[in-house]
Amino acid sequence: MKKLLIAFFIFAFPIIALCQSFTQPVQLNWETYYKGKPTPGSPFYALTAMTWHYSYESTVYRNKVVIKLKNEVNIDKGRSWVRWDKIQNESIRASLLHHEQGHVNIQFILLMEADRVLKNRTYSVQNYKAEIAEMANSISDFYDTMQKNYDEETEHGSNHKMQARWDDIIQEKMEEATANQ
Template sequence: MKNLSIILSFLLILPLLSFRQDYVEPEQLDWNIHFKGKPDNKSPFSALTAMTWKYSYGSTVYRNRVEIKLKNEITIDKTRSWVKLDRIRTEEAREKLLHHEQGHVNIQYVLLMEADRVLKNRTYSVKNYKAQIADLANQISDYFDTMQKNYDEETEHGSNQKMQARWDKIINDKMEESKAASNSK
């Protein structure tokens, strides 16, 4: 009976662990798991990875200083993400496309890490901290939206392998920088 209660406690706690903020690695995409949405037949593209970044915070004013407790998460929207696997003729082409889509997820992972670092490590004014946080969050979001667009344009949605390799290095370097910055706190 004691073992059963331990197992039940573990099963109840396990789903909560997935919302921890110490993200070690970005989620790894899988065609069968993450792409459940209906493909947009009008789109010239073979896949779309839909993601959302959400943040919220609690605040405490202490000695004329605002401290925030940040909750910061990214999700892959499986119902809005889609792929046209019937248009992809070879396994190699499928792997290249999935690799390109993974780049989008990795960019969102960098956004997550940077938002965590930037939003937590600021001194906010007691009078207008909510506006300051919203402004910073919008700047971060705009920066990474532009990065996502540049990634697609420069790699030609993954079809330009030379540029894809260049972007793979950029994204990997940014992930390493963000991890290093996070670990140095």
């Protein structure tokens, strides 16, 4: 049996926070997920640290690779922080948390897609480790780009028109991801 572990970190304002099941993304709140101290000099109002881990056990049966996948996303609460002095207004807090939830939902989509793709692929006996790693890296890169586009296009949640557009996109992708499971 072989095991492989990969960690995926995202740090930016406002980025991801979650520890979730396969049924729905975690619903964020400031008190639970933001325990760290703000990075001095950071221009951001919040930072959420998250890791994506996958590992697998593999067996070869009749010249076919079968993998048992473990796939999870976790919040690093100690490295996630918020600048309370910058978000004292309740509507700003709610808006920022809503934007953060969008990041969580994108990571939920990543989790579901990684689970679907990595489990349902046919791998070669000779090269399956590299094939799994390549596919996982490709999925990670795709969703990292999606996270960056989300922040850029919504201007970190401050462009409400684009935030609403992204809310629709994310909801649609979440429905697709859960329908494919």
